[in-house]
Amino acid sequence: MSPTVRRNLTGLLWVSPWIVGASAFLILPMLMSGWYSLTDYPLLKPPVFIGLDNYAELLRDERFWLTVKNTAVFALISIPLATLLSLALAALLASPGLRGRTWYQAAVFIPTLVPLIAAAMIWFWLFNGDYGLINRLLGAVGLPAPNWLGDPDWAMPALVLTSLWGVGQGVVIYVAAIAGVPASLYEAARIDGLGPVRRWLRVTLPMISPVILFNVITLTIATLQVFAVPYVLFRNERGQRAEGYFYSMYLFDNAFVYQKMGVACAMAWMQLLVVLVLTGVMFVASRRLVYYRAG
Amino acid sequence: MPAGDSTTPMRLHVSGASGPPVAGSVHGPPSHDWPALTRRAALGLFAAGGLGFALVGPRGDRGAHPGRLVLDYWEKWTGDEGAAMRTVVDEFNASQSKIHVRYLITGTIQEKALIAISGGNPPDVIGMYAYTVPPYAEAGAVLPLDDLAPAHALSLDDYAAGMRQVMTHRGRWWATINTGGTMALYYNKRLFREAGLDPERPPRTIEEMSAAHERLVRKDGAGKLQRVGFLHKEPGWWSWFWGYHFGGALYDPAQDQYLADRPPTVRAYEWMQAHARGLGHVEVERFQSGFGPYGTDAQAFLTGKVAMVNQGPWLANQLVAYAPDLDYGVCPVPVASGLEDERAPVGLIDTDVLMIPSSAKHPEASMEFIAYTQRPQVVEFLATRHCKGSPMARVSDEFLAKHPNRGVRVHNAIAASPRAFVAPTTPVWVELKNVFDMAVDEMWKGVAPAATKLTAVQRQSTTILQNYARLQVRRGDGGAAHGAAVGGPGA
Numbered sequence: 095m096s097p098t099v100r101r102n103l104t105g106l107l108w109v110s111p112w113i114v115g116a117s118a119f120l121i122l123p124m125l126m127s128g129w130y131s132l133t134d135y136p137l138l139k140p141p142v143f144i145g146l147d148n149y150a151e152l153l154r155d156e157r158f159w160l161t162v163k164n165t166a167v168f169a170l171i172s173i174p175l176a177t178l179l180s181l182a183l184a185a186l187l188a189s190p191g192l193r194g195r196t197w198y199q200a201a202v203f204i205p206t207l208v209p210l211i212a213a214a215m216i217w218f219w220l221f222n223g224d225y226g227l228i229n230r231l232l233g234a235v236g237l238p239a240p241n242w243l244g245d246p247d248w249a250m251p252a253l254v255l256t257s258l259w260g261v262g263q264g265v266v267i268y269v270a271a272i273a274g275v276p277a278s279l280y281e282a283a284r285i286d287g288l289g290p291v292r293r294w295l296r297v298t299l300p301m302i303s304p305v306i307l308f309n310v311i312t313l314t315i316a317t318l319q320v321f322a323v324p325y326v327l328f329r330n331e332r333g334q335r336a337e338g339y340f341y342s343m344y345l346f347d348n349a350f351v352y353q354k355m356g357v358a359c360a361m362a363w364m365q366l367l368v369v370l371v372l373t374g375v376m377f378v379a380s381r382r383l384v385y386y387r388a389g
Numbered sequence: 390m391p392a393g394d395s396t397t398p399m400r401l402h403v404s405g406a407s408g409p410p411v412a413g414s415v416h417g418p419p420s421h422d423w424p425a426l427t428r429r430a431a432l433g434l435f436a437a438g439g440l441g442f443a444l445v446g447p448r449g450d451r452g453a454h455p456g457r458l459v460l461d462y463w464e465k466w467t468g469d470e471g472a473a474m475r476t477v478v479d480e481f482n483a484s485q486s487k488i489h490v491r492y493l494i495t496g497t498i499q500e501k502a503l504i505a506i507s508g509g510n511p512p513d514v515i516g517m518y519a520y521t522v523p524p525y526a527e528a529g530a531v532l533p534l535d536d537l538a539p540a541h542a543l544s545l546d547d548y549a550a551g552m553r554q555v556m557t558h559r560g561r562w563w564a565t566i567n568t569g570g571t572m573a574l575y576y577n578k579r580l581f582r583e584a585g586l587d588p589e590r591p592p593r594t595i596e597e598m599s600a601a602h603e604r605l606v607r608k609d610g611a612g613k614l615q616r617v618g619f620l621h622k623e624p625g626w627w628s629w630f631w632g633y634h635f636g637g638a639l640y641d642p643a644q645d646q647y648l649a650d651r652p653p654t655v656r657a658y659e660w661m662q663a664h665a666r667g668l669g670h671v672e673v674e675r676f677q678s679g680f681g682p683y684g685t686d687a688q689a690f691l692t693g694k695v696a697m698v699n700q701g702p703w704l705a706n707q708l709v710a711y712a713p714d715l716d717y718g719v720c721p722v723p724v725a726s727g728l729e730d731e732r733a734p735v736g737l738i739d740t741d742v743l744m745i746p747s748s749a750k751h752p753e754a755s756m757e758f759i760a761y762t763q764r765p766q767v768v769e770f771l772a773t774r775h776c777k778g779s780p781m782a783r784v785s786d787e788f789l790a791k792h793p794n795r796g797v798r799v800h801n802a803i804a805a806s807p808r809a810f811v812a813p814t815t816p817v818w819v820e821l822k823n824v825f826d827m828a829v830d831e832m833w834k835g836v837a838p839a840a841t842k843l844t845a846v847q848r849q850s851t852t853i854l855q856n857y858a859r860l861q862v863r864r865g866d867g868g869a870a871h872g873a874a875v876g877g878p879g880a
Binding site: 134136137138139142144151154155156157222223224225226241243244245246331332333334335336339347350351352353 | 499500503504506507524525528529530622624625626628671674675676677678679683817819820822823824826827829830831834836845849852856860863864
């Protein structure tokens with residue numbers, strides 16, 4: 095055995111746990127789900143090939159479009175808001191001369207460490223129409239107290255607010271990116287007479303734009319898969335509320351509640367396709383907006 | 390091999406080669422004195438760990454009962470209900486020397502049972518919900534009991550007439566029942582007295598219940614609700630059944646046809662919507678948001694925020710635990726005027742069932758255990774401990790005399806009633822129910838008129854039934870049974 099072959103075999107041996115794991119738990123399930131999406135598979139019976147019927151059925155399904163609409167609206171509102179908020183917080187935290195920066199960063203980041211279900215339960219009680227702290231505060235300053243989780247018109251704003259609770263991860267990444275912007279650029283901008291706002295817009299934003307693109311893409315993927323928080327807030331023993339029904343929840347219901355694994359797999363592949371298309375669009379659109387430093 | 394080659398560091402730390410670390414490597418060795426770990430030593434450590442796990446790691450207790458056949462029984466009951474069932478299991482194990490049953494409490498049992506059965510590794514006996522009988526039976530996931538049960542002197546005739554609707558599906562026997570679950574109206578006698586209502590004369594008709602509700606409503610000075618007589622959505626677990634109390638039904642099993650848009654059902658939900666409108670859609674939602682969950686002393690019936698609730702017999706367990714002084718009465722859920730008949734109350738049966746998965750390895754032994762749980766004295770013990778009615782056609786005087794639930798006779802009467810009904814016996818009921826629940830929520834909030842929402846429910850539900858029937862035909866099983874839906878009137 096030649097040294098090269100031996101070296102490659104040794105390498106493969108040491109990465110084999112990952113290869114086996116990825117094959118068994120990622121690649122194979124993906125291939126199987128692709129096959130199941132073309133079958134009628136009620137779990138308790140073997141799958142039967144039905145072609146593209148699951149996809150066609152979904153396109154005619156009112157609940158599918160309801161969950162698509164809810165998910166799209168949520169994404170359209172929460173992604174820009176979360177991005178703007180995390181950039182604003184990062185700008186504040188990166189301000190020169192800020193005292194206690196580490197503490198503020200920790201305070202912003204800690205919410206992302208709270209398990210999703212626990213956070214959702216906290217919000218469930220904060221939003222309570224009768225006893226909730228938010229309504230108590232609104233009432234104390236004379237503002238109307240909406241029934242956040244009970245009123246269909248307030249469900250989406252409530253969910254968007256909960257999503258903003260977890261911007262800490264993005265903030266930390268932005269702060270690190272801002273710290274990496276060369277000081278010489280700011281000096282040059284200052285010499286050119288740019289004030290703080292224009293320095294932020296003309297120097298900081300272009301320099302951290304690759305990080306913004308990365309964050310927006312990951313945020314988009316996570317937002318399109320929103321599940322746990324609306325599951326806690328809008329589903330109880332009385333049933334599911336239409337205004338809080340999202341794509342991944344319907345996918346889960348099809349798989350494990352309605353025993354329609356074929357339909358669930360079709361939904362998963364459609365979701366993957368949408369994420370891929372959106373990511374591609376963002377990459378194309380970013381060519382003129384994102385600045386990559388040479389080298 | 391050149392120094393600094395990317396594989397060099399690995400060979401330094403974990404390799405069969407000997408020799409000193411290469412100084413100056415980019416990924417060079419750490420500056421401590423740990424002994425080098427050879428590949429052989431690493432593999433040896435892995436092997437030793439695996440061997441140790443195999444020798445002293447966790448293991449089942451199947452071997453702890455030599456000479457006995459060990460059966461696994463999955464059940465959803467926890468707390469006091471679980472403890473009572475465990476007593477039954479323990480007494481069964483002590484009663485004979487051939488079988489040992491392991492009582493395994495299983496949360497979210499529907500999903501786990503589905504995965505275990507589809508994976509070919511099910512328990513021997515499984516405690517499920519009534520609505521799971523049709524889908525499991527039609528999928529062949531559970532065994533029919535027609536041949537197994539008679540060998541243990543069990544007969545469908547032993548059970549109350551209403552209960553047989555749950556136990557059978559398309560003419561075959563699939564499940565047994567330990568404790569009877571029927572829905573009745575629980576009402577607070579003290580609040581009735583305070584409102585000038587006769588606590589010994591509960592409402593019998595929908596109209597009487599609405600009138601009682603009006604008398605029981607209390608608001609504070611700002612117009613905020615403090616108490617109501619009744620809310621369809623408290624607890625709201627069976628929001629779909631009101632059409633039955635108006636003389637209708639939601640599903641015709643003979644035609645495999647949904648009936649959500651039929652006049653009795655529309656009338657029922659117009660009444661519900663008027664009820665919510667009368668309280669104020671926004672205000673009633675605010676009021677409800679302050680209710681504690683079931684299983685706590687903050688639930689609305691226990692705190693007196695709601696004077697009448699539609700509930701199962703298990704509510705008595707909550708009353709015993711959290712509000713032993715609450716003076717309550719129980720009566721059948723009222724019906725629309727003109728439909729009342731005291732000898733044949735209308736009521737939903739929603740109960741727990743025992744089934745044997747079709748791939749269970751020892752069906753005879755599983756049946757022997759189930760048969761033990763169906764002995765009259767065992768059923769009455771368990772039903773008493775659960776505060777529930779009996780599923781049996783006959784009960785002992787002692788059972789009725791000593792039962793902790795004041796409404797046990799009402800629950801038993803519903804179980805025996807020819808007008809008792811069960812959830813639609815279609816395998817896709819869970820999906821249909823979710824569609825209906827979402828519509829009820831929107832009707833309750835006044836999003837759209839009841840008739841409009843029910844028309845949409847009918848359309849969606851018919852599509853679901855048709856899709857299921859079409860797939861069954863394509864599979865070649867059950868096609869004849871579902872043919873009606875494909876070309877049925879809803880098409």
